[in-house]
Amino acid sequence: MHYESSLEFARAQDAADPLRSYRDQFLFPSQGTNEVVYFAGHSLGLQPKTVRAAVGLELDEWAKYGVEKHFHSTNPWYSYHELLTPPMAEIVGAKESEVVCMNSLTTNIHLLFVSFYRPTKTRYKIISEAKMFPSDRYVLETQAQFHGFDPDDAIIEVAPRDGENSIREEDILAVIEANADEAALVFFGGANYFTGQLFNILRLTEAAHAVGAIAGFDLAHAAGNVPLSLHEWGVDFAAWCSYKYLNSSPGNIGAIFVHERHGRNFELPRLGGWWGHNKSTRFQMKNGFQPMEGAEGWQVSCVPILGMAAMKASLDVFAEAGMSALREKSEKLTGYLEYTVDRLVNEFPDAEISVITPRDPDQRGCQISIVIAGRERKLFDDMVSAGVIADFREPCVIRMAPVPLYNSFEDVFTFGAVMRDLLAVGRKGV
Ligand SMILES: *Cc1c(COP(=O)(O)O)cnc(C)c1O
Numbered sequence: 013m014h015y016e017s018s019l020e021f022a023r024a025q026d027a028a029d030p031l032r033s034y035r036d037q038f039l040f041p042s043q044g045t046n047e048v049v050y051f052a053g054h055s056l057g058l059q060p061k062t063v064r065a066a067v068g069l070e071l072d073e074w075a076k077y078g079v080e081k082h083f084h085s086t087n088p089w090y091s092y093h094e095l096l097t098p099p100m101a102e103i104v105g106a107k108e109s110e111v112v113c114m115n116s117l118t119t120n121i122h123l124l125f126v127s128f129y130r131p132t133k134t135r136y137k138i139i140s141e142a143k144m145f146p147s148d149r150y151v152l153e154t155q156a157q158f159h160g161f162d163p164d165d166a167i168i169e170v171a172p173r174d175g176e177n178s179i180r181e182e183d184i185l186a187v188i189e190a191n192a193d194e195a196a197l198v199f200f201g202g203a204n205y206f207t208g209q210l211f212n213i214l215r216l217t218e219a220a221h222a223v224g225a226i227a228g229f230d231l232a233h234a235a236g237n238v239p240l241s242l243h244e245w246g247v248d249f250a251a252w253c254s255y256k257y258l259n260s261s262p263g264n265i266g267a268i269f270v271h272e273r274h275g276r277n278f279e280l281p282r283l284g285g286w287w288g289h290n291k292s293t294r295f296q297m298k299n300g301f302q303p304m305e306g307a308e309g310w311q312v313s314c315v316p317i318l319g320m321a322a323m324k325a326s327l328d329v330f331a332e333a334g335m336s337a338l339r340e341k342s343e344k345l346t347g348y349l350e351y352t353v354d355r356l357v358n359e360f361p362d363a364e365i366s367v368i369t370p371r372d373p374d375q376r377g378c379q380i381s382i383v384i385a386g387r388e389r390k391l392f393d394d395m396v397s398a399g400v401i402a403d404f405r406e407p408c409v410i411r412m413a414p415v416p417l418y419n420s421f422e423d424v425f426t427f428g429a430v431m432r433d434l435l436a437v438g439r440k441g442v
Contacts, residue, residue, distance in 0.1 A: 013344055015351040022425035025348070031341050031416060034333055037061055038259075038418040043399050049423045049430075051402040053415035054205070054233060054379055057259030057326075066325040070317050087324075093315045096267075099327035103258075103335060104231065104250070105241035106269050109306035113254070113323065114287075114315055117232060117266040118147045120251040123310055124268060125155050127280040128226050128249050129197050135224075136161055137194045139187055141179055142171035145205045148230050152199065177368040178209045178375065185219050192223035199227075202234025202250075206405065208369040208379030210238060214245040221246065232256060235267075237342075237377035239335040242269050249274070257378075257415065258330070260323035265315060268307055275306040285312030333417060341416040342378045348421055349380045349414050352428040360435040362386050368409070381411045387438060398430045 015021070026032055038058040040047040050058060073085045082090045093113050101111040114120065129138065136159070138152055156166035168191060170184045188195060198220035203210045213229060220227035229250040234240060236257030242250055250269040254260035274280060284301035286294060288311040291304060303309035330338075350367065357365045364386035370376050384391055385408060392404045403411040414424055 013347055015348050017352065017355055017425070017428060019422070019425055022348075022421035025344070025421035029341060029420070031333060031337060032420070034329065035418045035420060037329060040418075041401065043397075046399055049400045049426050050419070051400065051412040051414060051423070051427070053259075053418075054256055054411060054413040055403055056255055056262055057236075057257055057415070058418055059261070060259055060326050060329055062325040062328070063261065063322045066321040067318050070321045074317075087321075089317050092317055092320050093311075095324055096320060096327060099324075099331040100267050103240070103327070103330055104235055104252075104267075104269055105239065105245075106243045107272060109275060109308075110243060110269050110272055111267060112307040112311060113265055113267040113320065114311050115265060115313070116263070117230070117251055117253040118151060120266050120268050121148065121151050121228075121230065122155070123283060123312070124228065124249045124251060124270070125151065127270075127274070127282050127310070128228055129155055129159075130281070131159050131161065131166070131196045135194055135196045136166055137168055137191050138166060138197045138199055139168045139170065139184075139191060139195055139220075139225075140199045141184075141201060141204060141211075142169040143204070143206060144201055145230070145232065148199075148201070177207055178370045179204075179211075181212055181215060184211075184216060188216075188219045188223055188225070195220070195223055195225040197226045197228060200229055202229050202231040202240070202252075203237060203377050203379070205233050206368075206381065206409070206411070208233075208376050208381050208411070210234065210370070210374070210376050213240070213242075213247060217245050217247050233379070234377065236330060236335075237379075239339050243271065247271060254323055254326075257413075258323070259326040259417075261319065261326075264319045264323055268310060270307040270310060272306065275309065278303060278309075282310060283312065287311035287314055329417065338416045342414075343373050345414045345416055345419060345421065345424065346376065346378050346380060347373065348424045349412065349427070352424055353380060353382055355428065356431055356435060359432070360439065362439060363391075363435050378415055379411060379413045381409055384408050384410065387435075391434060391438060394434050395430060398434065400427050400430050 073081045096113040097108050101108045152167050153163040156163045170179055170187050172179050200211050217227040226248045231250050231252035235252040253266040255264050288303050288309050290302040366383050368381045
């Protein structure tokens with residue numbers, strides 16, 4: 013696509029954007045009287061305007077009717093989670109029986125490992141990405157230890173080659189191949205939180221299966237960001253949170269995917285709770301755990317209604333916009349941010365700016381991470397003070413997400429203008 017660095021160009025793109033009206037459905041933080049440029053949807057998505065009324069409805073019904081509303085409210089609490097399943101299944105490309113919303117992400121990965129990481133003396137290795145999100149790494153370490161293995165021996169990390177930022181797919185496939193007899197599980201992020209690198213989930217799944225290993229994914233940075241086809245790709249299991257690209261409120265419940273071929277396998281070990289027990293006999297309160305068929309059979313506890321109300325309001329927006337339209341805009345918008353950064357790279361060589369997110373649009377979602385090696389953290393702080401909200405990680409990495417649902421081309425232009433001013437002031441010798 014052809015890009016230009018001008019406000020007119022950015023505004024013309026926004027005027028032609030078929031998704032432009034969605035921006036008005038979100039609440040933007042402001043500094044003084046100005047709305048900020050919000051590029052932190054990779055950490056916490058913005059609040060849809062419909063959330064307040066959706067949560068308010070449940071608060072009102074709880075106040076007025078108490079326990080009665082478990083079965084008789086507008087959206088009965090007892091089965092509320094079932095309302096979330098169709099839109100969530102659509103977002104990740106799954107059958108409805110393969111998805112359920114429950115718990116938080118790290119908890120869900122542990123629960124899924126009970127069923128899907130079943131190491132033996134010889135086949136016990138977990139192949140994963142280097143520098144994964146710390147919570148996931150801690151899951152791998154403690155799961156390995158729980159099963160009596162030394163994490164340093166059990167976990168094999170695939171890292172970028174020296175001087176590179178992304179992990180080469182050929183290197184991942186080679187490691188899987190090299191550990192064909194010992195690999196129990198291939199566990200990757202869908203997209204890496206730090207670099208934004210998007211992995212080819214289908215190819216990693218096929219490679220895992222080819223050596224007799226299970227393929228699991230943490231989709232925290234992929235769900236709601238890029239189209240997924242978990243069922244068709246044959247992924248064994250996945251988990252993700254809903255408060256990043258899915259805008260469902262801070263710390264809200266996550267969701268899991270279990271492929272239907274496992275959902276019917278009642279021989280799989282699992283940790284039971286009443287919510288995963290056969291619905292038709294749940295209230296007989298008898299001994300003997302009988303898991304439900306499908307992903308719902310991994311539920312443990314009843315689910316928080318206020319959080320689910322916020323999530324439903326948010327998923328309704330996705331159901332309307334659709335992942336393929338979002339992806340189409342996302343590629344253009346992320347490309348515009350990349351173009352804008354590249355102009356800064358050329359204009360301010362002393363700032364030593366470099367993009368660490370893959371340049372290939374097929375290997376990234378709506379995230380651009382940049383290193384500003386020639387500047388200090390103060391540059392980021394100044395950028396925030398000037399009204400551009402993003403995320404900072406040592407050493408001087410700025411992670412930005414231009415989110416297609418609510419970000420605009422003008423946002424990207426504004427970011428470029430803000431950075432140009434800040435970099436000009438900080439230019440060496442000025
Ligand atoms: C955000 C994130 C988490 C957070 O886990 P919680 O259990 O929701 O606190 C875990 N893993 C990844 C990859 C993430 O991006």
